[in-house]
Amino acid sequence: MGDLSHLLRESWTVVEEQQEKLAGYFYARIFLSNPHLRDLFPVQMDAQRSRLLGAIVTAVQTLDDPERLDAYLRDLGRDHRKFEVTPEQYAVVGDALLESLRIFGGERWTPDFDQAWRDAYGLIAQKMIDAAKADDDPAYWIAEVLSHERRGRDIAVLTVLPGQPLEFRAGQYVSVECPAYRPRVWRVYSMANAPRRDRTLEFHVRALSSGWVSGALVRRVRAGDLLRLAAPMGSMTLDRRSTRDIVCVAGSTGLAPIKALLEELTRFNRTRWVHVFFGAGTREDLYDLPELRAIAAQHPWVSLVPACSRDASFDGEHGNVSEIVGRYGPWNDHDFYVAGSAGMVQATLRTLAALEVPPSRIRYDAFGQ
Ligand SMILES: Cc1cc2nc3c(=O)[nH]c(=O)nc-3n(C[C@H](O)[C@H](O)[C@H](O)COP(=O)(O)OP(=O)(O)OC[C@H]3O[C@@H](n4cnc5c(N)ncnc54)[C@H](O)[C@@H]3O)c2cc1C
Ligand code: HEM
Numbered sequence: 001m002g003d004l005s006h007l008l009r010e011s012w013t014v015v016e017e018q019q020e021k022l023a024g025y026f027y028a029r030i031f032l033s034n035p036h037l038r039d040l041f042p043v044q045m046d047a048q049r050s051r052l053l054g055a056i057v058t059a060v061q062t063l064d065d066p067e068r069l070d071a072y073l074r075d076l077g078r079d080h081r082k083f084e085v086t087p088e089q090y091a092v093v094g095d096a097l098l099e100s101l102r103i104f105g106g107e108r109w110t111p112d113f114d115q116a117w118r119d120a121y122g123l124i125a126q127k128m129i130d131a132a133k134a135d136d137d138p139a140y141w142i143a144e145v146l147s148h149e150r151r152g153r154d155i156a157v158l159t160v161l162p163g164q165p166l167e168f169r170a171g172q173y174v175s176v177e178c179p180a181y182r183p184r185v186w187r188v189y190s191m192a193n194a195p196r197r198d199r200t201l202e203f204h205v206r207a208l209s210s211g212w213v214s215g216a217l218v219r220r221v222r223a224g225d226l227l228r229l230a231a232p233m234g235s236m237t238l239d240r241r242s243t244r245d246i247v248c249v250a251g252s253t254g255l256a257p258i259k260a261l262l263e264e265l266t267r268f269n270r271t272r273w274v275h276v277f278f279g280a281g282t283r284e285d286l287y288d289l290p291e292l293r294a295i296a297a298q299h300p301w302v303s304l305v306p307a308c309s310r311d312a313s314f315d316g317e318h319g320n321v322s323e324i325v326g327r328y329g330p331w332n333d334h335d336f337y338v339a340g341s342a343g344m345v346q347a348t349l350r351t352l353a354a355l356e357v358p359p360s361r362i363r364y365d366a367f368g369q
Helices: 002-033 037-041 052-060 065-081 087-108 111-134 212-219 252-266 289-298 321-327 340-353
Strands: 141-150 157-162 173-177 186-190 201-206 226-229 247-250 275-281 302-308 333-340 364-367
Touching: 002 037, 002 052, 002 087, 002 111, 037 087, 052 087, 052 111, 052 226, 065 111, 065 173, 065 186, 087 111, 141 275, 157 212, 173 212, 186 201, 186 212, 186 252, 201 252, 247 321, 247 340, 252 275, 252 289, 252 333, 252 340, 275 289, 275 321, 289 302, 302 321, 321 340, 333 340, 340 364
Parallel strands: 247 275, 247 333, 275 302, 333 364
Antiparallel strands: 141 157, 141 226, 157 201, 173 186, 173 226
């Protein structure tokens, strides 16, 4: 696998600078040979916004971590059932990828590079196809929005009820589409609860400026609207065999999966201390603080540290939550769960690395590239 990974990385440097044009060619090639595939993709689509090519390139370059990649591809194969993708279509996409690489690689694209990408894509596609075939769940779930609660300017908490049972684990996420407002555009959101008997799911969504799906979920969706949800994904789940105490670090709506884990813990935990760091810009952005305080009041093993980075009068910690977690501790023997924007997660991982926390004890979800 080492040689293959090396070839894949080396070959990508040949085309990397032209990736925008390569993406344009890649999609044109797919849609010309299979015009009906165009219907799967967002109506307004440009190469930068489209995620498929980037995702394939990332997957191909992660081949040297087979265990993680296997679990990811299993989830992704099930998730892609929402597009009703067939094995033949995987071949169409693979051919378009190889042809684009060849064209943009020009004379520097060697037969070895070609073979490496063919092998890697084939391996990845096969794992996704196999996972999709083995899955008995629906291709997607239609869920009714039961309640939609605005928490400040940019954040909403939604409770939805899928028409059929949707099994998942606390800490996982699903791909969501709002057919009424943003047809064919899917984005992933973490469930903010552990599985419940009444089958409801909660989502915490922060609207990004010019965000297609988050904007619709926060500002347009109402109770009674229908959403489509795809198969659950993600491995930021609780390690129940571990006896270590737990540190959770959440930035803004990164609280969603952390709250799900906390809800799961409230059902069985008696022995592990759980430290929750919840950070945001302003007090208003700490949109779920009263509920978190109620959980901490009921369960003596929960300690809560809220923090604001841009609110001088806030009656709590001041600064970025990624740094604040480093001021507490010591964290010599803890499991860590981290979720939030990519910047917040990276900064937290740096803090933990400086504290010499072994990476194997850290699970995280970054909400952006
Ligand atoms: C595993 C995972 C779980 C997630 N869970 C949640 C969740 O529970 N709640 C939640 O609110 N979000 C969550 N997200 C983020 C979510 O999937 C979307 O990326 C986000 O809502 C933006 O989508 P959009 O269509 O509104 O914006 P887009 O139309 O995709 O982007 C709008 C603009 O914002 C930029 N942008 C995109 N994403 C980000 C970002 N995260 N930070 C800053 N700029 C960005 C884009 O480059 C673009 O310029 C999660 C992401 C991941 C990977
Ligand atoms: C090895 C093969 C593939 C991999 C690794 C892969 C992976 C991904 C990933 C990770 C995303 C982005 C999800 C997100 O960011 O929210 C995505 C999006 C998508 N994929 Fe795939 N995919 C593969 C094959 C296919 C095939 C064969 C089709 C169908 C022809 C397909 C159709 C799509 C569509 C329509 C999108 C949404 C694009 C967008 O919103 O711009 N994928 N894919």
